[in-house]
Amino acid sequence: MARAKSKVRARAKKIEVRRSPVRAGAKAKAKTKGRAKAATAKRAKPQKFAVSRLREQDFKTDGLRAYAQYRDLGINDATGGLAVAHVIRLKGPCDPKEVSKLHLHKADFQMIYVLNGTITGFFEGAGVHTMKTGDAWLQPPSIKHKVLDYSDNCELLEIVLPGNFKTVELET
Secondary structure (H helix, E strand, O other): OHHHHHHHHHHHHHHHHHOOHHHHHHHHHHHHHHHHHHHHHHOOOOOOOOOOOOOHHHOEOOOOOOOEEEEEOOHHHHOOOOOEEEEEEEOOOOOHHHHOOOEEEEOOEEEEEEEEOEEEEEEOOOEEEEEEOOOEEEOOOOOOEEEEEEOOOOEEEEEEEOOOOEEEEOOO
16 A cells, blocks of 8 residues: 555656646646636626515516516626526416427526426437426527427526527527
8 A cells, every 4th residue: 555655656756847847837827817817707797686586476478488487586687687597487288389499599508497397398419308396407508409398387497698698499
């Protein structure tokens, strides 16, 4: 055991010796500079504290899909457009003729968490998936997808960046 540890230490020392102090210093400086830029970019838009309390009257039908009710959680306003978060209630019963339309979202990040019920969707390159209460998925930017089916009690939490993302309908 002692021999194994000493061999590992010897290899580590050889690696340290091979690295040029100038190169190692430049890498460390570049990493620090990159972190500083990232931290500055994150702080570019001031964010406000926001609370969204559950009220039935906050579920609106003026969202992206006619078969859904959307409850805005106030994240878009609180983040200056950095992100949007809403709860989506899908109205049942599901009508595949209405819901099964291929589309994509021009977004940097899109995550969906199933709060209640089930939803089945098709995702290009990933196939058909049925998600149930407690499941979550990440949709990569511009992935083509469509809803195939959902339960009458389906409720989702969706978080998207940026807050003003665009949807492109590929089927009508």
